[in-house]
Structure formats: C-alpha cells, structure tokens
Amino acid sequence: xxxxxxxxxxxxxxxxxxxxxxxxxxxxxxxxxxxxxxxxxxxxxxxxxxxxxxxxxxxxxxxxxxxxxxxxxxxxxxxxxxxxxxxxxxxxxxxxxxxxxxxxxxxxxxxxxxxxxxxxxxxxxxxxxxxxxxxxxxxxxxxxxxxxxxxxxxxxxxxxxxxxxxxxxxxxxxxxxxxxxxxxxxxxxxxxxxxxxxxxxxxxxxxxxxxxxxxxxxxxxxxxxxxxxxxxxxxxxxxxxxxxxxxxxxxxxxxxxxxxxxxxxxxxxxxxxxxxxxxxxxxxxxxxxxxxxxxxxxxxxxxxxxxxxxxxxxxxxxxxxxxxxxxxxxxxxxxxxxxxxxxxx
Amino acid sequence: xxxxxxxxxxxxxxxxxxxxxxxxxxxxxxxxxxxxxxxxxxxxxxxxxxxxxxxxxxxxxxxxxxxxxxxxxxxxxxxxxxxxxxxxxxxxxxxxxxxxxxxxxxxxxxxxxxxxxxxxxxxxxxxxxxxxxxxxxxxxxxxxxxxxxxxxxxxxxxxxxxxxxxxxxxxxxxxxxxxxxxxxxxxxxxxxxxxxxxxxxxxxxxxxxxxxxxxxxxxxxxxxxxxxxxxxxxxxxxxxxxxxxxxxxxxxxxxxxxxxxxxxxxxxxxxxxxxxxxxxxxxxxxxxxxxxxxxxxxxxxxxx
Ligand SMILES: Nc1ncnc2c1ncn2[C@@H]1O[C@H](COP(=O)(O)OP(=O)(O)O)[C@@H](O)[C@H]1O
Ligand SMILES: [Mg+2]
Numbered sequence: 123x124x125x126x127x128x129x130x131x132x133x134x135x136x137x138x139x140x141x142x143x144x145x146x147x148x149x150x151x152x153x154x155x156x157x158x159x160x161x162x163x164x165x166x167x168x169x170x171x172x173x174x175x176x177x178x179x180x181x182x183x184x185x186x187x188x189x190x191x192x193x194x195x196x197x198x199x200x201x202x203x204x205x206x207x208x209x210x211x212x213x214x215x216x217x218x219x220x221x222x223x224x225x226x227x228x229x230x231x232x233x234x235x236x237x238x239x240x241x242x243x244x245x246x247x248x249x250x251x252x253x254x255x256x257x258x259x260x261x262x263x264x265x266x267x268x269x270x271x272x273x274x275x276x277x278x279x280x281x282x283x284x285x286x287x288x289x290x291x292x293x294x295x296x297x298x299x300x301x302x303x304x305x306x307x308x309x310x311x312x313x314x315x316x317x318x319x320x321x322x323x324x325x326x327x328x329x330x331x332x333x334x335x336x337x338x339x340x341x342x343x344x345x346x347x348x349x350x351x352x353x354x355x356x357x358x359x360x361x362x363x364x365x366x367x368x369x370x371x372x373x374x375x376x377x378x379x380x381x382x383x384x385x386x387x388x389x390x391x392x393x394x395x396x397x398x399x400x401x402x403x404x405x406x407x408x409x410x411x412x413x414x415x416x417x418x419x420x421x422x423x424x425x426x427x428x429x430x431x432x433x434x435x436x437x438x439x440x441x442x443x444x445x446x447x448x449x450x451x452x453x454x455x456x457x458x459x460x461x462x463x464x465x466x467x
Numbered sequence: 468x469x470x471x472x473x474x475x476x477x478x479x480x481x482x483x484x485x486x487x488x489x490x491x492x493x494x495x496x497x498x499x500x501x502x503x504x505x506x507x508x509x510x511x512x513x514x515x516x517x518x519x520x521x522x523x524x525x526x527x528x529x530x531x532x533x534x535x536x537x538x539x540x541x542x543x544x545x546x547x548x549x550x551x552x553x554x555x556x557x558x559x560x561x562x563x564x565x566x567x568x569x570x571x572x573x574x575x576x577x578x579x580x581x582x583x584x585x586x587x588x589x590x591x592x593x594x595x596x597x598x599x600x601x602x603x604x605x606x607x608x609x610x611x612x613x614x615x616x617x618x619x620x621x622x623x624x625x626x627x628x629x630x631x632x633x634x635x636x637x638x639x640x641x642x643x644x645x646x647x648x649x650x651x652x653x654x655x656x657x658x659x660x661x662x663x664x665x666x667x668x669x670x671x672x673x674x675x676x677x678x679x680x681x682x683x684x685x686x687x688x689x690x691x692x693x694x695x696x697x698x699x700x701x702x703x704x705x706x707x708x709x710x711x712x713x714x715x716x717x718x719x720x721x722x723x724x725x726x727x728x729x730x731x732x733x734x735x736x737x738x739x740x741x742x743x744x745x746x747x748x749x750x751x752x753x754x755x756x757x758x759x760x761x762x763x764x765x766x767x768x769x770x771x
Contacts, residue, residue: 246571247571345608347604347606347608348608348610348611350566350569350602350604350608351604351608351609351610351672351675352610352621352625353566353569353597354564354566354597354601354602354604354676355597355598355601355621355622355625355626355675355676355679356594356595356597356598356622356625356626356679357594357597357625357626358594358625361624361625362625365610365613365621365624365625366610369610369612370612
C-alpha cells in the first residue's frame with residue numbers, strides 16, 4: 123500500500139486529451155408537438171405584449187397633440203378641464219384618482235387580510251368552501267352593479283357616518299366639510315353625498331375579492347411542517363399565524379394589495395355613478411364633489427371634439443402608465459415572494 | 468366568554484375504552500378548534516415527567532389505526548418506538564402531544580397522563596400540553612424568515628414569555644450547545660436558519676424545542692434524512708439529555724435504537740388492522756432476548 127500525499131491524490135491529465143475538458147454544447151431534440159406547443163405559447167405571449175404596446179402607443183400618439191398645445195407642465199398642474207379654451211390639465215383628476223384609490227385601499231386591505239386569514243386559518247369544512255366561492259362570486263359582479271348599489275343603497279346609509287366623522291374629526295383638514303352647521307338639528311346630509319369617501323368605499327368593495335383571493339392563495343400554501351413546528355412549541359393559533367403564515371404570505375399580501383390598487387386606479391363606471399364631478403384640487407374627502415381620470419373620460423367623451431378628444435387621450439395615457447407601473451410591481455412582488463417561487467411542503 | 472365555553476364544550480371527556488371495541492370517544496375535529504386568541508401559557512412545571520399512555524386508540528375517518536395501546540415512558544429515560552412503516556408509531560407519538568387532532572378527520576380515545584394529569588382533560592390547555600411535551604419532526608422545519616438566533620428562541624415569544632437580552636443570549640447559547648450545534652453557528656447567529664444544511668436545520672429544531680424547557684421531548688425519525696455526522700451529533704444530544712428530559716424517539720434504525728434508548732416498544736400492525744405494541748421493555752432485553760418471535764425477527768432485520 124502506498125502512502126497518500128497531496129501529489130498522489132491528483133490524477134494525471136494527459137495533454138493530448140485536453141479538448142475533452144471543454145464545455146459541451148447541450149441541445150435537446152424537439153418533436154413536432156414540442157414545436158407546436160412552443161409556437162402557440164410564444165404567440166400568445168407576444169400577442170398580449172403587442173396589444174399592450176399598441177394601446178400605449180395609441181394613447182400616446184393621440185394625446186401628444188393636446189399636450190403640445192399647452193405644454194407638459196401645464197398639463198400636469200392645471201386643475202380645470204376646458205380644452206375649448208386651452209385651459210386643461212390632470213392635476214385635479216389625478217389627485218382625485220389617487221385619493222379614491224387610497225380610501226379604497228385603506229378600507230379594503232384590512233378587510234381582505236381578515237377575510238383571507240378567516241378562510242384559511244379559522245373556517246373549516248363547508249364554511250371555508252362557501253366563503254371561497256362567495257369571494258369568487260363577488261369578483262364576478264360587474265362594476266356597474268357596484269355603482270348602483272353604492273349610489274342607492276350604501277350612500278343613503280353611510281352619509282350619517284360621514285357626518286359623524288366630520289363632526290368629531292373635522293379639525294383634521296382632510297375630514298372637514300364646508301357649509302354645514304354641526305349645531306343644526308336638521309338632518310342635512312346632502313353635503314356629504316357624492317364624495318371621494320363614498321366612491322372610495324364602493325371601490326373598496328370591488329377590490330376586496332381580488333385581494334382576498336390572492337392573499338388566501340398565498341396563506342394556503344404556508345408549509346404544514348412549519349405550521350406544526352409552531353404549534354408543537356405551544357403556539358396559539360394567532361401565534362402560529364404571526365410566525366408562519368404572515369411571513370410566508372408577505373408577497374401575497376403586498377402583491378394582492380397592489381393588484382387591488384391597480385384596479386382601484388382604473389375603476390370607471392362605479393365612480394362615475396357616485397361622484398358629482400368637480401375640477402378643483404380638494405382634500406376634503408367627505409365633502410360632496412370628487413373626480414377621477416377614468417370617470418372624467420367617461421363623462422367628457424361624448425361631448426368632445428377632435429382636440430378635446432386628444433386631451434382625454436393624454437389623460438388616459440397618464441392613467442395607463444400609472445396602472446402599468448402598479449401592476450408590474452405587484453406581479454413582480456407576487457412572483458418573487460417565497461409563496462410563489464417555492465411551494466414545497 | 469363564549470370562546471372558552473365553546474372550547475370546553477368541544478372537549479368531551481375521554482371515556483375509558485370498553486373492553487370489546489373502543490369507539491372514538493373524543494371528536495378530534497372538534498378538539499382541533501383551538502381558540503384563535505387563547506392566551507399563551509407562561510407558567511408550567513418543569514423537569515422530566517412520567518408520560519403514561521392509557522388505552523390509546525386512533526382513527527383517521529373510519530379507519531382505526533391504533534387499538535388500545537398503553538405504554539409508560541419513564542421520567543428521564545429514553546424510550547424508542549420501533550416497528551415497520553405504517554403501524555402507527557407517528558400517530559401514537561402525535562397523540563402524546565395533541566398534534567393528532569390537527570388532522571381534520573382524526574379522532575382518538577384513551578388518556579395521556581403527564582405526571583398523572585390527563586392532557587386531554589377539559590381543564591387542560593392544548594398550548595400547555597404542547598409546551599411541556601415538545602416535538603421534533605422527521606423533516607426539519609425551522610422558520611425560514613427568522614435568523615438562527617430568533618429560531619432558537621421562537622418558542623419564548625410563542626409562549627408569551629418575556630426575556631431580556633442577557634437571558635435570551637444565554638438561552639440561545641445553552642440550547643444550541645445542548646443540540647450540539649453551537650460551535651458550527653456561533654459566528655453566524657443572525658443569518659437565516661434556512662441557510663443551514665439539512666442536518667444543522669434539524670439540530671436547530673432540537674435547540675428550538677429545548678429552549679422552552681419541555682419535560683418530554685418527542686422525536687419522530689429525527690435522523691432519517693440526516694448525514695452521518697449530524698446523526699452522531701443528535702445521538703450525542705440525546706445522551707446528554709438523559710436524566711433531564713423524558714425522550715421518546717421513533718426510529719427505523721435498529722442500531723440507533725440500541726445505542727440511544729433505555730426502553731423500547733415494538734409496534735406492529737397486521738395488514739389493514741389497527742396497530743399495537745407487541746412487546747416492550749428494557750432495550751437490552753428486547754434486543755438480546757426478545758420474548759416474542761416477531762420482535763426477534765424484526766430487530767434482526769428479517770422483515771420490515
Ligand atoms: N393524515 C392521515 N390521514 C389518513 N391516514 C393516515 C394519516 N396519517 C397516517 N395515516 C395512516 O395511519 C396509519 C399509521 O400511520 P403512521 O402513524 O404514520 O405510521 P408509522 O409512523 O408507524 O409509519 C397508516 O396506515 C397511515 O396510512
Ligand atoms: Mg412515521
């Protein structure tokens with residue numbers, strides 16, 4: 123037996139066969155079906171991309187005329203919308219869009235989070251099934267129905283709550299409502315109707331389902347092994363949720379919330395049915411009068427000439443960009459999170 | 468407090484199994500409805516405890532997988548559960564710390580006495596039972612979002628125990644040392660626990676269980692997926708815990724059972740029949756001079 127030294131451990135490598143150590147090119151042989159599959163999926167992907175680019179290009183090319191007329195800066199900072207007198211911009215509607223979406227998100231996020239945790243962690247058996255399908259059903263309700271529900275059912279009932287907030291928290295400028303005398307014994311709720319707040323609530327109801335189904339999906343995938351690990355340490359159910367489910371579902375929570383935000387920004391008809399449109403920069407969310415880009419386009423579309431149409435296209439393009447960024451960020455977060463990337467267990 | 472009321476209502480006391488055919492006395496699906504905001508348990512007794520399983524039967528749906536199994540696990544001793552796959556060892560182990568009831572279709576009968584107190588008694592809390600009877604699973608399950616340090620003391624937070632920095636530091640080092648992992652991770656305590664090798668992750672899980680000072684530690688094939696070095700470390704840990712904690716370990720490895728255990732119980736189930744204990748006793752006797760021929764066949768590797 124020979125002794126082992128570092129030298130003897132290294133095998134001889136003949137110079138003549140040096141090209142054996144070059145990396146090989148790896149090729150798979152595709153069958154006809156492989157090719158067909160690749161072609162179909164590839165075409166599908168390309169079509170989606172092309173349609174998206176076309177929509178963007180269409181809006182941009184049509185809107186550029188109006189923006190050139192007043193300049194980008196004025197377009198972004200003007201609150202009024204009067205294309206006929208060259209006095210128009212998206213400042214008010216953009217702000218309105220963001221405010222409605224913010225109200226919607228603030229209400230919908232906790233609701234969706236609570237609902238998904240209830241579905242995945244608390245409800246069992248038939249209740250779980252019923253709730254899951256109810257959420258899916260809710261997602262399928264057309265937005266015009268939500269709009270009607272909001273205008274004729276929610277609004278008359280929620281205005282008293284709006285008033286209550288403004289009476290008690292009116293000292294915060296956001297909740298201030300002008301033109302109401304809190305001491306008046308009459309039930310004057312008109313100043314509280316058609317507001318950013320109510321539009322936001324309706325949009326919240328519309329985005330809860332999508333947020334809930336994405337969060338539910340990510341919570342459901344939290345590995346059984348980790349759940350049991352927490353319980354075996356004496357965790358309460360809430361303790362287990364905090365240590366295992368929420369960290370695991372973080373991507374789903376953020377992604378689902380942002381996907382809801384994307385929908386909230388673009389929501390049109392429900393907002394259109396509720397608000398009474400105003401073109402001014404305002405921060406009083408409980409007060410009558412609100413606006414959003416999408417609702418404005420729906421509102422002005424029929425009465426617009428060619429130039430006014432171009433102005434609307436430009437507004438539409440800004441909305442397109444905004445929702446695009448939000449949605450891409452959302453899907454990137456969902457895809458990168460552990461719940462998406464690694465579903466073992 | 469309707470939460471409390473509902474919880475105890477679900478806990479029908481386990482009636483002693485009738486001599487003929489034991490029926491599911493406890494609806495485990497009901498037991499699984501642990502209240503969401505049940506307060507965690509902070510004060511529990513400590514020190515090795517005697518665990519006594521009495522007439523344990525278990526079902527998954529209508530299928531009975533254990534039939535009136537009784538076994539005493541002596542305080543501070545290591546008890547090995549051996550037997551072929553599917554004879555109910557894991558089920559038995561999971562009944563010992565109330566994990567069985569997590570399976571929706573599962574039900575059980577019988578009592579599990581921790582120093583005399585039935586852990587399934589309505590007056591007992593699920594969280595308290597699990598705190599005192601820790602469990603290490605076949606597949607390592609550290610919390611991947613947490614660092615090694617946080618993983619080790621995760622049980623403190625879950626049990627609602629407050630500790631200051633010094634106490635935590637001490638507990639982390641002490642637990643990791645007991646699990647024979649300290650030397651390997653002491654320089655990277657704040658890196659994620661998921662970045663460790665499989666064997667290290669399993670030892671981290673052992674450390675995590677030890678950090679809440681359980682009185683009994685259940686281990687379900689803890690080494691079946693481990694490399695030889697980690698397996699040796701885990702066995703060292705078991706040896707060093709002898710006398711301090713009651714250990715129950717399921718293993719498929721006869722040498723391991725012979726090396727680490729004081730007592731041994733041999734489980735067996737005939738085809739499609741509920742499992743039970745064929746023979747139990749001193750490990751040396753079980754391996755050296757088994758009374759039952761099936762035990763002798765199994766420990767000598769002639770089946771299973
Ligand atoms: N979650 C479950 N649902 C239904 N049957 C199960 C479940 N877990 C285990 N079983 C059945 O119970 C019997 C005992 O299983 P188990 O306790 O895991 O055996 P062992 O650990 O000895 O291999 C097996 O027949 C198995 O198929
Ligand atoms: Mg098993």
